[in-house]
Amino acid sequence: MVLRVPAGRMVGRDDELGRLLTLLDDAEAGRSVAALVSGDAGVGKTRLVSEVTRLAEGRGFTVLSGQCAELGDSVPYLPLADALRGAAQSTGVRDALSSRPALSRLLPEGGDGQRADEDRSGLARQQMFGAVLGLLTELAAAAPVLLVLEDLHWADASTRDLVTFLSRMLHRERVALIGTYRTDDLHRRHPLRPVVAELLRLPSVIAVDLAPLAPSALAEHLTAALAEHLMAAAPNRIDAIELNDLVARAEGNAYYAEELLAAFVGGDPAERRALPAGLAALLLSRVERLSDTAQRVLRTAAVAGRRADDELVRAASGLAADEYEAAVREAVTHQLLVPDGTEGYVFRHALLREAVYGDLLPGERTRLHATMSSLLSEEQRLAVPGTAAELAQHCLASHDIPGAFAASMRAGGEAERLGAPAEAHRHYDEALALWERVAEPEKTAGMAHGKLGLLSAANAADSGDVERAVHLLRRLRQAIAAQAEQGEGPVDVILASRIGERLAFYLMTIDDYKAAAEAVEVAWATVEATPAEPPTWQYARTVATYANTLLIDDDFDAVREWAARGLDAARAAGAPWVQADALVTLGFVSNRSGRNDEAIELLTQAHKQAREAKVLGVELRAAYHLARAHLERGDLATGGVVAYEGTMRANQTGLGLAPYGTDVQHLHFQCHYADGKWDHAQEIADGFPVRVTSVPEAQLSSMALFIDIARGNPVAAERRAWIEPFLSAHGFDGFIARGLFAEHALWQGDIELALAEAQAAIDVTFEPPWGYHPSTIRPAVIALSARADLAIQARAAGDDESFRAELAAAGELLRVAREGAAFPKRPKFILGPEGRGWLARAEAEYRRASGDNDPQAWQAVLGEFGPDYVYEIARTRWRLAEALAEAGHRDEAAEQWRQAARTADRLAARPLRRALDDLARRARIGTAEQHGDSEVLAALTSREREVLRLIAAGRSNKEIASVLFIAPKTASVHVSNILGKLGAASRTEAAAIAHREGLVSQPSAR
Ligand SMILES: Nc1ncnc2c1ncn2[C@@H]1O[C@H](COP(=O)(O)OP(=O)(O)OP(=O)(O)O)[C@@H](O)[C@H]1O
């Protein structure tokens, strides 16, 4: 099955397109110019140039476009002939050709069999060049001309000379010339090279080099191609991880990416990752041009990896030094290898390596890997970090299982020491997979199977993959149970206890009721199975974790009791970090019982103790709960400091995505988002990954949306595209992202979308059998705000039925928000200032919806948020100013407006600023930012422009009156004045003028 990629939107080439468009401007203004567009095969030269061609045609250019073909020198003027043939339909071109026999001979019907011969004579060539120049000049007199010559790397000598000739001879003609060529084909002695060098010395010639597309652009392109394709029913879907993998493999090459995608969605699932045959053949055709020794070096280098160490490849290739050097030089000249640093080479493109590697014969591959293994096992090589990991791969590929096992263990330890848990997990997992196939695994590994499993699981969790850790630990537990049952040797009870304890702990962090229930069960079974005497830290920790799991049932007495036992056991075993862990649980209970001061005291102590004991997992857990308790109390400064320290610790040790590692990071962000240090908050958010491929990353990216949406940053759209696949993922609480998507839609005036997104967010926060959470309040308020807008519109339009329906819906949302605030699941919960602020906002929005937009209600919102939540305060002042204006308190309204505008500007909160501008225009308070208006509109007063904007939005006089706080009579007077000034016969015509003059592209009144 073949994927046909639609000629969809062009992505990621704005700058290059911009440069080529200025070329068109120059040509139109009578300055002849040329551009040479270069880039690797498939990078997107043709796509870019076809975009320019399309735009040029739209601007009235005569476009001549021809292509060179791989036939090379055998057919002179091939691209020119191609261009003329393509354009000969147009009468202008046909006429111009008919008077130039030299040129019409290039056309099929004009051939007289003398072309090739004629070309050899210098005279014929001069005639030809003269004719082309004459033709272009004649055409350019009528309309500007764009001449495109594609794939000049294949051009014949005459065409190359013609390009030089035209670039030199054209000056004041309205002609633009664009040539394209492949950089990767242009080896050192390629005949186009000197031509390019010479042309680029001319002031009228520019070079546009197409770099690989940015990963985000490529991802966007593939997603678009896929969307098109999926409608035509593709057998396979693709998720974010797979998409990311494709993007990484394609390395910015649009063509490669499309080929990989086509193979992926259309191919046999077992071969999804294989290089598509067509692409492999294409890549290999470049290799086959090389000498045998050069090919041999490439094959060896392909086995070595993407980056090939010079000395290693030489040794493995078995070539003498001078032979080897000549071969490498050849590969470099042909642009297949590129020097990288002083001691190595990389393949020009990763897929090129894949192709060469895939082309190796099975025996050849095994032998080369074995050679690599023996070279890499030399101790001085092995001492270089990263070598053990490579060695493991080579051993595996050459069927040396014991070698692979030992190397994987070594690589795992190395990765752990470097704070790279994902890699450590991968290596340990590989060793686990080989365990059964090695003679004395315990001896080589220096540990038991269960211990290695535990280590692997812990590293998986540390890297953010808790699900994987849980899976591994469950299997280990089953294996131990089976071992006990069958009486196969003694069970190590302490090791079994650690496995059970970690399983329970990770299950708790998954945030899902079923997992939590399993956690309680596992923790309890582990407590029972672990001997209490003699005192051990393992027993103490099992008890502490059991106490932690009991939190899910809100049985605070039981939690306190077991946490206290955990404390005692930890003291007895001399394990202060386990004490700290139990203290965190106690602090958490205090917090949930509404005794936040006590909570902060306990958590502070726990935090200190964990830090002193240098046990990072516990420290992060303590830091998270402590920072959150400060934040809940509204002490953003202290919370921020604690979260910051936690973030630093997590990132330094590779635990940024571990449980509580992500949490401290987003709390750190939240503190600064709330306190208004937005440049700092933005820095933190910018550090959160955009192209997310795991749940913890998706969670961080969702956090970044707070600021990216509040500022209207374009990256929000990209974040959204990558987060979306996770919305249905297990363990991802999508309410934050969904709620923010709703806010985004509302800022953009898309009320329907805002309602749908907000409802989705509200739905995820509903937890049967208890009901809503405090986290429901915020999305409920967003939906309420949207309902209020709709209710106001309905009322203004006199549509009583819709008004009542909207108000009823708003009433229901208010109920939902109140229920969320009451938090039926945790009756002892006490709502912090942020929650109270949003709840008050729900009440105020409901008043607004009911037509009683009460300034007092908005004042109450300000009161609840307190002075700290800077952005929320500004947002509230915006609504307060509106309510005051409606009530006729203009001065007070203006004062609130000014304060809000000042904050919005300081925060660079553009959507809020636009909303304020809109209010300023409607209510005539404050000063809206001036938008440049066209001449036609200049005749209108600013008030009339507002009215016209609303006319264009299809509003009736009554609606206009309501939106602008004026009487309907006044609105109708404005309307007739506007029609008069614009010379428009009707509202429709006035609306058309508003659209044409760009008035309505400016944010309209909501
Ligand atoms: N910026 C882009 N946006 C969307 N699609 C693109 C972009 N660039 C390239 N493509 C797509 O990638 C494929 C290869 O691009 P294109 O044919 O333009 O490459 P090229 O550089 O002209 O290659 P060649 O050297 O082989 O002629 C095409 O399907 C094209 O539509």
Ligand SMILES: [Mg+2]
């Ligand atoms: Mg092309």
